[in-house]
Amino acid sequence: MIRYLKTAAAAATTAEADRQVRSTVETIIESIIKRGDDAVHELSQRFDNYDRTDFRLSESEIADCVAAVGEEALDDIRFAQTQVRNFAQHQRAALTDIEVETLPGIVLGHKNIPVNAVGCYVPGGKYPLLASAHMSVVTARVAGVKRIITAAPPFEGRPAQAIVAAQHLAGADEIYCLGGVQAVAAMALGTASIGKVDMIVGPGNAYVAEAKRQLFGTIGIDLPAGPTETLVIADDSVDAELCATDLLGQAEHGPTSPAILLTNSEPLARATIAAVEHLLTILPTAAIAARSWADFGQVIVCDTLEEMLATADAIASEHVQVMTADPDWFLERMTNYGALFLGPRTNVAFGDKVIGTNHTLPTKGAARFTGGLWVGKFLKTVTYQRVLTNEASAMIGEYCSRLCLLEGFAGHAEQANIRVRRYGGRNVPYAEAASRR
Numbered sequence: 001m002i003r004y005l006k007t008a009a010a011a012a013t014t015a016e017a018d019r020q021v022r023s024t025v026e027t028i029i030e031s032i033i034k035r036g037d038d039a040v041h042e043l044s045q046r047f048d049n050y051d052r053t054d055f056r057l058s059e060s061e062i063a064d065c066v067a068a069v070g071e072e073a074l075d076d077i078r079f080a081q082t083q084v085r086n087f088a089q090h091q092r093a094a095l096t097d098i099e100v101e102t103l104p105g106i107v108l109g110h111k112n113i114p115v116n117a118v119g120c121y122v123p124g125g126k127y128p129l130l131a132s133a134h135m136s137v138v139t140a141r142v143a144g145v146k147r148i149i150t151a152a153p154p155f156e157g158r159p160a161q162a163i164v165a166a167q168h169l170a171g172a173d174e175i176y177c178l179g180g181v182q183a184v185a186a187m188a189l190g191t192a193s194i195g196k197v198d199m200i201v202g203p204g205n206a207y208v209a210e211a212k213r214q215l216f217g218t219i220g221i222d223l224p225a226g227p228t229e230t231l232v233i234a235d236d237s238v239d240a241e242l243c244a245t246d247l248l249g250q251a252e253h254g255p256t257s258p259a260i261l262l263t264n265s266e267p268l269a270r271a272t273i274a275a276v277e278h279l280l281t282i283l284p285t286a287a288i289a290a291r292s293w294a295d296f297g298q299v300i301v302c303d304t305l306e307e308m309l310a311t312a313d314a315i316a317s318e319h320v321q322v323m324t325a326d327p328d329w330f331l332e333r334m335t336n337y338g339a340l341f342l343g344p345r346t347n348v349a350f351g352d353k354v355i356g357t358n359h360t361l362p363t364k365g366a367a368r369f370t371g372g373l374w375v376g377k378f379l380k381t382v383t384y385q386r387v388l389t390n391e392a393s394a395m396i397g398e399y400c401s402r403l404c405l406l407e408g409f410a411g412h413a414e415q416a417n418i419r420v421r422r423y424g425g426r427n428v429p430y431a432e433a434a435s436r437r
Contacts, residue, residue, distance in 0.1 A: 002311060003301045005269050008258065010295040017206075025210045028181040029189075036191040043182040050154040054193060055178040057159060062175060065164035077130070077166050083356035084134045088142040091375045105392025112379040114144035115220065117195070119187030120172070121202035122152040122163050124179065126254070126288075129203070130166040135358045135373060136201045137170035143378035148172050149197060151187060153179020180204075184211040188219045201373055203360055222373045226363035228253035230348055231260045231317035231337075233308060233330060238323040238344050240271035244279050246321055246347050247272070251292040252285040258296040260315065262308055269299050309333055316367040319348040336367045394424025401434035 031039040045051045057065075066074070099109035120136035123129045133150065140148050150172040152163045159177040167175050176194065178186065184204070190196025199220035200212055209225040230250035234243050247259040263269050276293060280286045302308045309330065312320065316336035324330070327342040334340070338361030339351055352359045360373035387393045400416035410431040417428045428434045 001303055002307055004298065005301060006273060006297060006299040008296045008298055021206050021210050025181050025207055025214055029185045029211065029214060032182065032185045032189060037193050040178070040182050040186050040191060044178060047180050048154050050157065055176045056193070057164065057175045057177055061159065062164055062168050065159055065161040066168060068161045069165045073162065074165060077169055080131065080354040081134045081138050081170055083354060084138045085142060087356035088139045088375045092142050095376055095379065103392065105387060105389035106396060107386040107388060108383065110381050110383045112381050114146070115199050115378050115380065117147040117197040118145045118378060119197040119200045120148060120150045121184055121200065121204055121208060122150055122167065123204050124153045124155050124160045124163055128155050128160040128163050130163045131353045131359060132202050133163060133166035133170050135360050137167060137172050139358060139373065139375050140378050141171045143375045145378050149174040149176065149187060151176040151178045151183035181207050181211040184208055185215065188215045201360065201377070222360055222377055223362050223370050224364060224366045227256045227258070229258045229318040229363050230321065231262060231312060231315055231319065232321045232323065233262045233312060234268060234323045235263060235325060236265040236268055237325045240268060240275040242323065242344060243268065243272040244275035247276060247297070248279055248283060248289045248293070250319065250348055251289040251297065255288055255291040256296060257292045259293060260298040260300065260317065262300045262302065262311055264302050264304065264308060266301050269301050273299055305329065316365045318361045318363045318367065319351070321347060338362045338367050338372050390423035393419045394426070397424065398434040401428065405433045
């Protein structure tokens with residue numbers, strides 16, 4: 001039996017809020033389509049109180065930002081980027097081109113070709129999320145993307161120095177101090193000063209996510225995005241303080257970030273609720289985390305592992321921490337999650353910042369049908385075919401002729417028939433099906 005000791009007090013979004021976001025984003029995109037850079041400058045002034053002649057940072061500005069960060073912080077950034085790069089390189093090595101002769105004289109293959117140009121958005125509203133530079137730029141570079149540009153909003157009225165340093169060290173070709181929908185739309189559509197890209201990646205607020213959704217098709221995107229989510233699956237092998245710390249560590253992302261405890265131990269569940277309330281009295285980001293916990297936090301108690309598994313897969317959370325006596329039981333059976341963090345020694349913050357897996361992950365149940373950002377997202381797996389002999393062309397042509405006419409496509413059938421005639425020496429009447437021998 002499943003019991004809820006704490007339920008979410010508010011829905012993640014409301015229909016009216018979604019409508020307002022959609023309308024605002026539509027207006028901004030239309031403005032940039034019509035007015036280009038003029039609209040970008042106006043929007044940057046309106047939303048970020050920031051304007052400049054050219055939003056692209058110069059080499060000297062980038063160097064100043066890097067110098068201001070400090071060598072210890074730069075070493076930490078380099079360490080994190082090395083971990084992301086190492087894992088991405090292993091992933092890239094697993095994606096091999098293939099070529100196989102499926103029938104005598106029929107050769108099929110596929111190649112993995114990088115996207116040519118990518119725009120990476122790095123959020124910087126409440127927090128300057130420099131880790132997003134590692135996750136997007138480094139991974140795109142490993143994939144072989146030729147042109148990588150980045151955009152991040154100003155922080156306290158100037159380029160966010162740590163973000164700029166991270167973008168530069170990651171290998172960005174162009175760095176823009178520009179935020180919000182105007183940044184996403186400018187990169188996607190192109191303006192006189194910003195060359196358009198083929199794909200936009202990176203997290204952001206509801207407006208950035210909606211901009212990516214509306215522009216999808218004009219450009220590619222990484223995945224749907226929403227507020228950060230965390231699910232802690234725990235049993236009595238761990239304590240309440242650990243569970244509460246890991247729940248609040250993600251609840252501080254924003255006031256609409258769901259944090260859920262799923263357990264088969266009611267004593268642990270009740271102790272975790274008490275531990276959360278205690279930690280909220282000392283956590284520096286408690287104003288945000290408390291609101292998130294009150295409105296979107298849940299505590300769910302199940303009787304069996306099987307109930308926990310079914311509930312976890314139904315939730316399909318972005319981040320799933322498994323702190324049980326046998327975390328591999330869930331690794332072997334779970335199907336819907338963005339990323340798993342197995343055992344008490346790891347946690348979501350490791351994945352968010354430094355361990356090497358990518359932190360741009362599916363939210364709002366999208367883990368049911370997609371994984372997160374990874375090197376393969378920047379690659380197009382494209383196919384090719386080659387027919388080596390006259391006999392093979394005529395043989396496959398006969399099948400194609402008949403199948404095309406089953407669908408009523410005479411022109412398609414003639415593409416096959418002309419090859420049956422030329423390479424097979426058979427007299428097939430025009431726009432008629434090639435007969436079986």
